[in-house]
Amino acid sequence: MYKLVWLFVIIILLLSPSKAISQCIEDWDKAQSEFKEGHLYSIPSILSGCLQDGFTKSEKVEAYRMLTITYLYIDDPYGAQNSFIGLLKLDPEYRIKPTDPVELEQLSKEYITTPIISWRVRGGINYSFVSVIHTNGSGNAKLNSAVYKPLLGYNAVGSLDVHFNKLISLGIDVDVSLNSYNYTNHLFDDLEGNQNAKDFQNFKETGLNASLPIYLKFTYPGVKYYPYVYGGYSPNYNIYTNSTASYRIIQEVNENPIEPKKLDISLIRNRFSNSVILGAGLMRRYKYNYIFIDVRYRLGLNKLLNEETQFDFADLEKYNANPNRYKDVIEYTEIYEKIDSQFKESDLSLTLGYVWPKYKPRKKKSVTFGGMLKEMFKKKGKDE
Incomplete structure (x- = not known):
């Protein structure tokens, strides 16, 4: 039943x-x-x-x-x-x-009908480019044969867009990136530039960086596709830098390779730096959200070699106070014979992402940030 x-x-x-x-x-x-x-x-x-x-x-x-x-x-x-x-x-x-x-x-x-704010997440790849400001070295710097090659890195970004209207918004990012490049060089050339000893250096440098880009964005309000461009400023912080070093010494017919080793060289890198950013992208509406592709160039403005700490280990008082602090830098400089040149670093990134706009449909007479600014300038004009 x-x-x-x-x-x-x-x-x-x-x-x-x-x-x-x-x-x-x-x-x-x-x-x-x-x-x-x-x-x-x-x-x-x-x-x-x-x-x-x-x-x-x-x-x-x-x-x-x-x-x-x-x-x-x-x-x-x-x-x-x-x-x-x-x-x-x-x-x-x-x-x-x-x-x-x-x-x-x-x-x-x-x-x-413009969103009040939009949340974004994106991830992708980057390539880092080194610009040498002045060359340092143990030999004749004029005969330097150093080559810097961009390597693949990665970005993970979270963003907040504050919309003033359909065209203009203010973007704030939290960007965590892994940036890499490769350095190769032959040491001890003679005065004519001939590589007699052919001692070969190879260093893969990788830095984990966090940045807080702030920029003004201009978006064309299409129907399905929304192209945009932006520009702004980015403060950066280097969390750590390591270098995978290898060195091959060749004397006549004898080869004496030094085994590759990963060394922490954060001590000789400036932690804080600044960049100018320029970018463009394309959003496509997907249901009531968006997917997008973004290309960004970040131009480094500051020197990244910390010249004040580059040879700190030679100061016995500082070294004796904390020998472990200088261990990797000593190996980097004396065993692998790497004396860094002063340089800046820029990068080009390509990322894919997703947008969640947050709407609050309202009549235009409602109070908005843009409306308040208009009203302020309007009153000022009347008073004058």
Whole structure:
């Protein structure tokens, strides 16, 4: 007996949603028919039930659109505003269609549909480029044969965009990057530049960096695609730097390789630096969010070699106070015979990401940051 009761309950539960869906389809067809025939006053009551529960999201958008137009035609501005707000909450960037009446177009111009803020996450790759400011070395610096080669690095970025309007926004990033480059050199050339000893150095330098870029962004408001450009400033902090060093000494027919070793050289790198950033990208609307691709160039402005600590280990007082602090730098300088030149570092990055815009549809007379600024300058002009 109990089994039959439970079976009956399950059947009822399964049939209820399909019955509701069927009813909403009928209501939607009826509302469309009434709208075409001009029987506008009955439409709100026909749609109200399924707007609460029954329509899908896209169906609700169309239903609110029909309600807004209906209220505009029957001269009910309060109903039209409420219905249009309901539409914008579901589709904040609703675009007026060519078939929409001029009354709906005029109403849409009274509302702000720009996101207040947008959250972004992105990740990708970078290449680092070294610019030598002046050359240091144990031999004749003029005969230096050093080569710096960009290597693949990685970026992970979280962002906040503060929107002033559809075109202009302020971007703030938290960017964590792994930047790498390779250094090769032959030591002890003779005066004519011939590599007699052919001692070969190879260093792969990798730095973990955190930065806080701040920039002004200009976005073209398309329909599906939104290209943008931006520029700004980035303070940077070097968390650590290591170098995988190898050195091969060749004397006549004898080769004396020194085994590769990873050394912590953070001590001889400046922790803080500054950069100018320039970038461009393309967003594509995906449902009610966005996916995007971004290209950014970061121009390093500061010297990265810490010349004050480069040879600190030679000061016996400092060395004796903390020998372990200088262990890797001593090996780097004396065993692998690497004397760093002064340099700056820039990088080019390519990232892919996702955007979550946060909307609050509202009438343009509402208080906004941009509106407050306009009002301030407007009052100032009047006083003058």
